[in-house]
Amino acid sequence: MKCDGASFCPKIVDDAANICVLLDGPGLAPHKQRMLAYVIRRVAQSILVLLVVGLVAFSMFRFVGDPIDNMLGQERTQADIDRLRTQLGLDRPFAVQYYKFLEGAVQGNFGVSYRQGRPVGKIISERAPATLELAAVSGFLAISIGIALGVFTAIRRDGWASNVIMTLSLVGVSLPTFLIGILLIYLFSVELDMLPSFGRGEVTKLGWWTTGLLTSSGLKALILPSITLGLYQMTLIMRLVRSEMLEVLRQDYIRFARARGLKDRVVNFRHALKNTLVPVITVTGLQLGSIIAFAIITETVFQWPGVGLLFINAIQFVDIPVMAAYLMLISVMFVGINLVVDLLYFWVDPRLRADRTGAH
Amino acid sequence: MADIGAGQLAKPKEIGRWERFRQSDFFWKFKRSPVAVASFVVTVVLVLSAVLAPLIAPHNPFDPATLNLMNGFTAPGEPNAFTGDEFFLGTDDQGRDVFSTILYGMRISLFVGFSAVLFAMILGVALGLIAGYIGGWTETIIMRIADIQLTFPSILVAMLIFGVAKGFTPVEYRDQMAIWVLIIAIGLSDWVQFARVVRGATLVERGKEYVQAAKLIGRTSPAIMVKHILPNVLSPVLVIATISLALAIIAEATLSFLGVGAPPTQPSLGTLIRIGQGFLFSGEWWILFFPSCTLLALALSVNLLGDWLRDALNPRLK
Numbered sequence: 001m002k003c004d005g006a007s008f009c010p011k012i013v014d015d016a017a018n019i020c021v022l023l024d025g026p027g028l029a030p031h032k033q034r035m036l037a038y039v040i041r042r043v044a045q046s047i048l049v050l051l052v053v054g055l056v057a058f059s060m061f062r063f064v065g066d067p068i069d070n071m072l073g074q075e076r077t078q079a080d081i082d083r084l085r086t087q088l089g090l091d092r093p094f095a096v097q098y099y100k101f102l103e104g105a106v107q108g109n110f111g112v113s114y115r116q117g118r119p120v121g122k123i124i125s126e127r128a129p130a131t132l133e134l135a136a137v138s139g140f141l142a143i144s145i146g147i148a149l150g151v152f153t154a155i156r157r158d159g160w161a162s163n164v165i166m167t168l169s170l171v172g173v174s175l176p177t178f179l180i181g182i183l184l185i186y187l188f189s190v191e192l193d194m195l196p197s198f199g200r201g202e203v204t205k206l207g208w209w210t211t212g213l214l215t216s217s218g219l220k221a222l223i224l225p226s227i228t229l230g231l232y233q234m235t236l237i238m239r240l241v242r243s244e245m246l247e248v249l250r251q252d253y254i255r256f257a258r259a260r261g262l263k264d265r266v267v268n269f270r271h272a273l274k275n276t277l278v279p280v281i282t283v284t285g286l287q288l289g290s291i292i293a294f295a296i297i298t299e300t301v302f303q304w305p306g307v308g309l310l311f312i313n314a315i316q317f318v319d320i321p322v323m324a325a326y327l328m329l330i331s332v333m334f335v336g337i338n339l340v341v342d343l344l345y346f347w348v349d350p351r352l353r354a355d356r357t358g359a360h
Numbered sequence: 361m362a363d364i365g366a367g368q369l370a371k372p373k374e375i376g377r378w379e380r381f382r383q384s385d386f387f388w389k390f391k392r393s394p395v396a397v398a399s400f401v402v403t404v405v406l407v408l409s410a411v412l413a414p415l416i417a418p419h420n421p422f423d424p425a426t427l428n429l430m431n432g433f434t435a436p437g438e439p440n441a442f443t444g445d446e447f448f449l450g451t452d453d454q455g456r457d458v459f460s461t462i463l464y465g466m467r468i469s470l471f472v473g474f475s476a477v478l479f480a481m482i483l484g485v486a487l488g489l490i491a492g493y494i495g496g497w498t499e500t501i502i503m504r505i506a507d508i509q510l511t512f513p514s515i516l517v518a519m520l521i522f523g524v525a526k527g528f529t530p531v532e533y534r535d536q537m538a539i540w541v542l543i544i545a546i547g548l549s550d551w552v553q554f555a556r557v558v559r560g561a562t563l564v565e566r567g568k569e570y571v572q573a574a575k576l577i578g579r580t581s582p583a584i585m586v587k588h589i590l591p592n593v594l595s596p597v598l599v600i601a602t603i604s605l606a607l608a609i610i611a612e613a614t615l616s617f618l619g620v621g622a623p624p625t626q627p628s629l630g631t632l633i634r635i636g637q638g639f640l641f642s643g644e645w646w647i648l649f650f651p652s653c654t655l656l657a658l659a660l661s662v663n664l665l666g667d668w669l670r671d672a673l674n675p676r677l678k
Contacts (some may be wrong), residue, residue, distance in 0.1 A: 293516040
C-alpha cells in the first residue's frame, strides 16, 4: 500500500495525454486509479468553475452599457461605430466573443479601465505589490504569533494568562475587521501619534516591484494594516493549534514520552506540536485566499494603495473592466489554492488518501 | 392534588401553550444562563427601539425641515454654542441628532439583516430539501455549487454579487435599488449553510417509517417534503438563522462602511460609521463612537444568543 505522492505527481504531468489509457491500464494499482480519477475530477471541476466565472465577467463586459458608447466620444459617425464594432469583434457570434475574451484574459489583457483610461492589466500589476506585501506580512504575523499563543494556551491550559488570551480572542473574532482598524488608528495615530493612519509611506522601486519594506516610513505604515488584517487569522490559527494540541497531549505516546523522562520542551515541541501541524497547514493554506479577500476591507480603512482598494473604487464607479479583471483574478487564486490544498492532503497525510478517494 | 378525581387521572390537566413553554426544559435552561438572558434583553431592546424609531427618536434625521445647520457638531450632553439646544448623543456635521440617526440606521441594518437571512433561509432550506429528498443528479449539482461557494469567503461573494448587480442596474435606479441588491447579495452569499444542514437532516428523515407511510398513502413528493419532513428538520435551521443574522448584520455594516452598500440617503449603521470616520482626526469622536458601539452591541448580543441556542438545542449536550 505504499503510495508516494511526491513521486506520483510528476507522473501525472508526464502522462497527461495518456490519462485515459492509464485509468484502464493494467499496471496501476486500484487505489492509484481511484486517486488519479479524483485528481482529474478536481482539476476538471476547477476549470469548469473558472469558465463559469469567466462567463459572468464577460457578460458584465458585454451587456452592461454599450462598450462602443464607453469608448467613442460625442462626435461620432455611423461609420466610426461600425468600424469599431468590427474591430472589437462585437459583430461576431457570442461564443466566439467569449472565446476571444478568455484568450485575452489568460494573457492578462482585460481591456481599458473606463475611469482611468489605461490598460487594466497594467493598473493591477502596479497595485499588486502593495497588496501582496501587506498579505505576506499579515500572514507571517498570523502564523507565528498564532502558533506560539496556541501552544502556550494549550500547555498552560488553566493559567490566568491563557484565560485572558482566550477571552480576548473571542472578542477579536466578534469585532468586525473595519472597527479593529478604526480602533487602532484612534489609539496609535490620533491619541499617541506614533504611527501613520493611511498610505504606504515611502516606497523603493525594485524593477517593476515597489516595496515599502526598505524604508522606515514604509515599515511604520505597514504595522497597523498588517495587524488589522492578520488578527482574525491569528485568532483562528491560535484556537486551532490549541484544540489540536490539547487533543494530542492526551494521547498515550505523549504520556510514554514523559515517562521516558524527556524534557517538557522536547515533548511539547518535538512530539506534540509536530503532530498538530497537518490541519494547521491546511487551514492556513485556505486562509491565504481569505487574507487577500479581507485585504479589501483593510485597504479601504487605511487607504492602502493596493488591488482591494482599486476593486472597491471600481464597484463604486461601476468600472466594469476593472471589476471583471478582479473577479477573474481572485477566482483563479481561490480555485488554485483550493486545488493545491486538496492535492496536498494526499502528500502530507497518508491516512487521508484512502479515506478521501473512497468517499468520492 | 385533592381535587383530582378518579375520572381525571386518565388525562393530564389541560395547559395552555404559554404555560407549557414556561415549564419546558428550554425555558428552564434559558433562565439559568445569565449570558442568554442578558443578550436576549439587549437584542429585544435594540430591535424594539429600531422598530419604534419614529416614536422614540427626538428628531427625524431625514426631514430637512427639522434640521438646523447651526446645531452642527454639538458635543453630547452640552448645549450648542449658538442655539442652546442640547443633544443626548451630540450631532453630526449637518446638525442631525446622532441618537436619532442611530435609531433610524439600526432600522435599515436590521431590515437588511432579517430580509437577507430570510432569503438565504428560504433558498437554502428549499434546495437542501430537494437535494436530500430527490438525490441523484439534482443533489450532485446543488451540493457541488454549495461546495464551490463555500471555498470563497461569504463577504467576498456578497461584494462580487453586489458589484455585478450594480453593473446590471440602470443608473437612475441604483440608489433606490441598493438596499434590495444588498439583501440579495448577502442572502445569496449565505444560503449554503442552510442547504447543507437541511440536506443532511433530510437524508436521515427520508428513511424513516413515517415518510414511507406517507408515500404509501399516495402523498406527492412536494407534500411529503413540506408537510412531513420540513417540520422535523427545522430546529437546526433556527440556530443557523440566529448566527447568520449576526453575520448578516456585520456583513451589511462592512459593505456599507466600504461604500458599496446602503447609500447615504438611507444610512445604515455601517454608513454612519463611514461618515463618522471622517471626523476622527478633528476631535468629534461621538459621531463615530456611538454608532460603532450600537453595532457591536447588536452583533455581539445576537451572536451570543445564537451560540447559547446552539448549545441548548443540541441533543448531544443534554
